Amino acid sequence: MTDFPQRVFSGVQPTGNLHLGNYLGAITKFVDLQKTHECLFCVVDLHAITVPQDPVALKSSIREVTAAFIASGIDPVKHIVFNQSQVSVHAELAWVLNCVARIGWMNRMTQFKEKAGKDREAASIGLYAYPVLMAADILAYRATHVPVGEDQKQHLELARDIAQKFNTDFAASIAANGLGEVFFPQPEPLIQGPATRVMSLRDGSKKMSKSDPSDNSRINLADDADAIASKIRKAKTDPEPLPSELAGLAGRPEADNLVGIFAALKGETKQQVLATYGNANFSTFKGALVDLAVASLGPIGAEMQRLVADPAHIDAILCDGAERARAIAQPTLDHVKDILGFVRQTSL
Ligand code: AQP
Numbered sequence: 001m002t003d004f005p006q007r008v009f010s011g012v013q014p015t016g017n018l019h020l021g022n023y024l025g026a027i028t029k030f031v032d033l034q035k036t037h038e039c040l041f042c043v044v045d046l047h048a049i050t051v052p053q054d055p056v057a058l059k060s061s062i063r064e065v066t067a068a069f070i071a072s073g074i075d076p077v078k079h080i081v082f083n084q085s086q087v088s089v090h091a092e093l094a095w096v097l098n099c100v101a102r103i104g105w106m107n108r109m110t111q112f113k114e115k116a117g118k119d120r121e122a123a124s125i126g127l128y129a130y131p132v133l134m135a136a137d138i139l140a141y142r143a144t145h146v147p148v149g150e151d152q153k154q155h156l157e158l159a160r161d162i163a164q165k166f167n168t169d170f171a172a173s174i175a176a177n178g179l180g181e182v183f184f185p186q187p188e189p190l191i192q193g194p195a196t197r198v199m200s201l202r203d204g205s206k207k208m209s210k211s212d213p214s215d216n217s218r219i220n221l222a223d224d225a226d227a228i229a230s231k232i233r234k235a236k237t238d239p240e241p242l243p244s245e246l247a248g249l250a251g252r253p254e255a256d257n258l259v260g261i262f263a264a265l266k267g268e269t270k271q272q273v274l275a276t277y278g279n280a281n282f283s284t285f286k287g288a289l290v291d292l293a294v295a296s297l298g299p300i301g302a303e304m305q306r307l308v309a310d311p312a313h314i315d316a317i318l319c320d321g322a323e324r325a326r327a328i329a330q331p332t333l334d335h336v337k338d339i340l341g342f343v344r345q346t347s348l
Pocket of ligand 1: 198
């Protein structure tokens, strides 16, 4: 069996209003993983255009997500930070994988159904094919680990199915080209911790999301202390005090969500939070959460603002990252072309 070097890949869409869910579900994990793994963190702008985007807003959002990565503690020198559209391998490999993925598999993707809404016929083909592009993002680097929030679990499973089908369909050609027994690894999703699915502050049954029309439903990384405090104080709760045991959070989605957010920001388990705040009323708990959220997120928001004020610096980081990403992805695509039987220009 082929042994793949451990490599982390993950992406965030530059679709505006980067929020606490993106931060706790993904970015904080990126920061931890860079201590132990070789990592690539991508601003997935090709994914962003699967729904309508304003070009001016898109450009500033690409820089804002890059700034958020760096302000949160990602090192773009030791690791690779880049935007997807600068590395054309993603789009080229996605086409190949479109021809591997099956329509039956795609029809099961729940995120497409949610995002396309009732008028599916009017959705872009890009939105439908989004999970295949995501598979290409990961497999272009033959990444072994993918830190994501819970909502991306199904897409990761699809990426694994695509990798496996490619390996099986082309097993003979992979071997004939001297590329081992399997060409693509099975990427492992990394979905752990108390905040893998942060919910809306206004409705504990809905995911915190950039596209929620209510700004009070989410804490944006760019929010200042007053906005953070006001949103937490207005967050929906129930009339009961907090339970002292985890079981007491069952059927109380808003309480569960706030406890999960507190736990993730503090680096504790939900049980530890309840050991401190069990039987406290929400006004006491929300006060503590405001202090914690402002102390954790305030410096990140301020650093993001400082970084986005210098777009040339951010663009230089992205350009350097793209060059280093290309150096890994291009040989993968070249091998894929050989495996498929394409004739390609080889160096003389
Ligand atoms: N609410 C969430 N809780 C935990 N993790 C989350 N993520 C997103 N929302 C939550 C994780 O953040 C990473 C980047 O997400 P994305 O921006 O690429 O796409 P998304 O999941 O579509 O984010 P949104 O906010 O829900 O955007 P819209 O509203 O445009 O659909 C991913 O790892 C994701 O799991």
